[in-house]
Amino acid sequence: MKINGVEIENTFAEGFHMVGTRFLITADSLEWARVAGQNATGFATSVIACGCEADIESEFEAGPDGRPGVSVVILTRNIQTLAEQTISRVSQCVLTCPTTACFNGVEGGQVIKVGSSLRYFGDGYQMSKLIFGRRFWRIPVMDGEFLVEEEFGSFEDASDGNLIIIGRTRETVLKATAKAVTAMRSSGGVILPFPGGIVRSGSKVGSKYKKLNASTNHSFCPSLSYLSDSDLSANENCCYEIVVCGELEENIRLAMKVGIEAAAIEGIVRITAGNYGGSLGKVRIPLWDLFS
Numbered sequence: 001m002k003i004n005g006v007e008i009e010n011t012f013a014e015g016f017h018m019v020g021t022r023f024l025i026t027a028d029s030l031e032w033a034r035v036a037g038q039n040a041t042g043f044a045t046s047v048i049a050c051g052c053e054a055d056i057e058s059e060f061e062a063g064p065d066g067r068p069g070v071s072v073v074i075l076t077r078n079i080q081t082l083a084e085q086t087i088s089r090v091s092q093c094v095l096t097c098p099t100t101a102c103f104n105g106v107e108g109g110q111v112i113k114v115g116s117s118l119r120y121f122g123d124g125y126q127m128s129k130l131i132f133g134r135r136f137w138r139i140p141v142m143d144g145e146f147l148v149e150e151e152f153g154s155f156e157d158a159s160d161g162n163l164i165i166i167g168r169t170r171e172t173v174l175k176a177t178a179k180a181v182t183a184m185r186s187s188g189g190v191i192l193p194f195p196g197g198i199v200r201s202g203s204k205v206g207s208k209y210k211k212l213n214a215s216t217n218h219s220f221c222p223s224l225s226y227l228s229d230s231d232l233s234a235n236e237n238c239c240y241e242i243v244v245c246g247e248l249e250e251n252i253r254l255a256m257k258v259g260i261e262a263a264a265i266e267g268i269v270r271i272t273a274g275n276y277g278g279s280l281g282k283v284r285i286p287l288w289d290l291f292s
Contacts, residue, residue: 001288006264006271010288013256013273015160016281018047018075019082020247021112021152022057022105025094026069030059036097037070040089044074045194046243048203048214052076052085053160053245055191064103064132065147071105073191075158075245082154083112091118095139095146102146104134106153115150159283160245161252164202164220164272165263170238172267174198177240183262189251190244199241205279217241217274236269249283257290 001008025040027033037056044054054074063069074089076082094102095118102114115137119126122139128150129136135150165180167173181197184190207215218224219231220239232239242259246252260271273287 001291003261003264005266006268008260008264008287008291009270009272010286011273012275012284012286013161013163014275014278014280015162015283015285017156017283018053018077018158018160018245019079019110019154019156020073020075020158021082021086021109021154022071022073022247023086023090023114023152024060024063024069024071024103024105026063026065026067026101026103027097028067028099030068030070032097032099033067033069034059036094036100037072039093039097040072041074041193042093047075047077051081053191053193054085054089055193055245057191058188065101067101073245073247075191079110079112079154086112086152087114087117090114090148091121095121095141095148098143100146102148104149104152106155109154109156112152112154113150114152115148118148155247158245158247159249159252159281160243161256161283161285162244162274163242163256163259163263164239164274165242165268166220166232166236166239166270166272167268168235168237169267172265173238173240176263176265176268177242179265180242180259180263184242184244184255184259187251187255187258189248190246190255192242192244194243197242199243202239202241202274204274205276233269241274249285253285253290256285256287260287260290
């Protein structure tokens with residue numbers, strides 16, 4: 001299969017299932033909501049070392065309180081870690097940000113007690129309030145009060161996918177990958193947790209060092225193309241990976257499809273995906289199936 005002369009390999013992206021939550025941050029301006037969302041999703045590229053994968057999923061003009069804001073998604077391996085990550089990130093990055101409020105964005109699932117945990121910061125001056133049948137906590141802060149919903153919902157069976165874009169020069173591959181990132185984020189319902197949506201240090205499962213459960217994906221490193229198990233040919237001098245996550249696999253598949261289409265520009269040799277013989281997870285997304 002080729003798109004605009006770029007080979008799309010007959011392979012699949014391998015991923016794994018996660019649990020997640022979604023919450024809405026509103027503020028007096030979209031700029032301040034973005035600041036809170038960006039800080040709340042910092043150091044959240046991979047569950048390998050960050051504890052979670054998180055990003056801003058979307059922006060909106062009017063949230064539950066009529067103010068602009070952002071939707072944030074956090075994904076982890078289990079509900080306990082999800083609760084810890086969510087509470088710490090809302091407390092340290094949303095509560096602290098000027099003019100913000102924080103609302104649950106998921107109906108159902110196991111409950112995460114966010115507001116009921118953060119209320120103690122009010123030192124006895126906090127107050128509870130019912131709004132449209134849901135309980136919130138009002139915590140006094142130095143610009144007024146921080147309004148946060150008592151409980152957040154959660155969802156299971158979130159998953160991820162990936163693309164590996166391979167080309168002749170770093171300049172071209174970076175340009176193509178950035179175009180793919182823009183298209184994938186615009187497709188909706190997904191997050192791309194790595195810096196700028198791009199993974200420079202693609203990893204594989206396992207390592208020659210026993211303490212590491214992941215290490216550099218050496219078969220896609222141009223400086224190691226002389227190795228017998230290299231996956232790169234002589235005219236392939238740069239690779240970038242995109243990791244895409246979401247609550248619904250159908251949204252991940254759509255994002256991967258539009259990402260491939262956007263990345264298929266002159267100078268790109270081929271587009272493939274990372275898979276590890278089932279050692280990473282049970283999710284399988286064949287690239288060719290995206291276009292069937």
